[in-house]
Amino acid sequence: MATAMASASWADLLSGRNGVRSVALAGGTALHAVNIYVVTTIMPSIVRDIGGLAYYAWNTMVFVVASIIGATLAAALAGRLGGKGAYLLGLAVFSVGALVCAAAPSMPWLLAGRSLQGLGGGVLVSLAYVLIRQVFEPALWSRAMGLVSAMWGIATLSGPAIGGVFAQLGEWRWAFWSLLPAVAVLGAIVLAWLPSAPAGGERAAVPGGRLALLALSVLAVSMASLAASRALQCLGIGISLALAALIVRADRHAQVRLLPTGSYAPSRLRSLYLVMALLVIGSTVEIFVPYFLQTILGHEPLEAGYLTAVMAAGWSFGSMLSAGRDRAFGARCIRFGPLLMAVALALLAWQLQRPAAAAQGIGFGALCVFLACVGLGIGMAWPHLLTRLLEAAPAEEGALASSSISTVQLYAMSLGAAVAGWVANAAGLSEPGGVPGARAAALWLLGGFAPLAALGLPVARRAAPARA
Known part of the structure; x- marks a missing residue:
């Protein structure tokens, strides 16, 4: 095994069938990451057009909360639908979210679209790590994980450029439309090259109750940001802290935990x-x-x-x-x-x-x-x-x-x-x-x-x- 690990190279990962599968797995992470920086760049243009400045931070909040849920569901989806089915489902949800954002007439619609984008993107990012162990030999795992991680650096360079160009042109909606060709290409690669068999024999459990509490704790702070009175703001913060305490208490004794013992x-x-x-x-x-x-x-x-x-x-x-x-x-x-x-x-x-x-x-x-x-x-x-x-x-x-x-x-x-x-x-x-x-x-x-x-x-x- 040590000899095999030492002999594995980038050429082994990026050539032939491995190369196409690398594009699929790294591409999902790149799509999610680029989307983050595109939307960060065009948000000032969005609020100037459709309003909703008070909800400015909600754009990131709902996206990330949905990403947590998607990432947590990824292993269970791969177990039920197989790697190919789970990946295609993630792409479909992300695409619907992009379409909703592109057509959004107001901030609530945009936030709904961002939630769907986060949910689908969270599945894609987590699936990349779940499927690496399924589609590559152990000698290639380390380089494959490095390739997936490198997509965030690419997003740092390309995301602001894509978003900035559309914002400069006054066409921020097209920033969302521009993501769909990449989704189509990834979908075609996944259909042709990713395995259909379920990833592992057993179905992963999902801590649904604690995920719901987690989302509600963040939402309570966000609702407090919209309250007019200091009393309601303090109430929202207090509810958030109480929900966080409930998460800790439930996770201490759960069979499927969010954090390790101790x-x-x-x-x-x-x-x-x-x-x-x-x-x-x-x-x-x-x-x-x-x-x-x-x-x-x-x-x-x-x-x-x-x-x-x-x-x-x-x-x-x-x-x-x-x-x-x-x-x-x-x-x-x-x-x-x-x-x-x-x-x-x-x-x-x-x-x-x-x-x-x-x-x-x-x-x-x-x-x-x-x-x-x-x-x-x-x-x-x-x-x-x-x-x-x-x-x-x-x-x-x-x-x-x-x-x-x-x-x-x-x-x-x-x-x-x-x-x-x-x-x-x-x-x-x-x-x-x-x-x-x-x-x-x-x-x-x-x-x-x-x-x-x-x-x-x-x-x-x-x-x-x-x-x-």
Whole structure:
């Protein structure tokens, strides 16, 4: 086996039948990822056309919550329908969502379409990892997973370009239509090359009750962002916290768990999850950055899209920079990541209050640096957080620990989007709106998330102590 692993090459993965199957599995992830950056870039154009600025963050929130549900259902669908059937179902749901978004006359219709896109996309992303073990030899698993992960980097470059071009032309609806040819090509490849047999003999169980509670907990925060009175806002936050407590209580004693044993008790495992969640929540300010850049600084949609991608590029660069380094370096990255993100968010909030200076020259360069450092903070810590998490989890729950990474990341992302929408609306994003509302929202959102990221500092010291 060791000899086979060593002899496997990229040519083995990307040629012949393996090559076509690689396109199918990586293509589903690429479709999902590109869609995220396309919509992030065109959202300012969408709200100018159909309204719904108060629901700006809901676009990401409903998409990510639906993605969690889709990702959780993927293994069960593969067991029932086979890899081919599950993949085609995911593509069909995603396509219906894209059609609804393209024809949406108002924000509620757009959110319905985004929910369908998230549900189908979540199935596609999770199926990529489920089916790798079914369609490739073990010697190719590592490279296949690397290829799938690389699709997020491609999305960082291509998504803002696609969305920005359609936004510049004033045709944001065509950004959704443009995804359908890619769906058709993927569907044809899947029909011809993916196996039809069910993936594994037993049907995977789905923790449906806890998934419903998870979705409701995020929805409660989002509803609070629309409430006019502080009392109703506090009620929404309280309901969200109560539902989160119910999820923890139910998961402790469940047969099919969301997180490994020991995740809820004081432990290094819990500290690692908390650092991951705080860093992901801090990064969700990304969804408002294109709007701030266009409204406050006057950037064109294409420029704003690529400036937003600088944050994602910082994550990718930080991961490549720190991955593979020794444990001492990794521990420093984990402890330094929350600090770097907190400082970068605070400086970004300050810079956006100086539109004349931030739009050109040294100020523009500083803006790019601050955006990159937000992503760099999480990127440098991320590979070491995941490595330590897999080490800290019980040996017999390795598969659960691996799947829990996506669960925690997506839940933190959806919760962060909901909280970001609440803060932005409370600060005046939609009322009074315009440039004053955007500047106030930028100050409170970025400035408020900075101390939130800083909360990860003491937790990170417990997760990665200086001396093991």
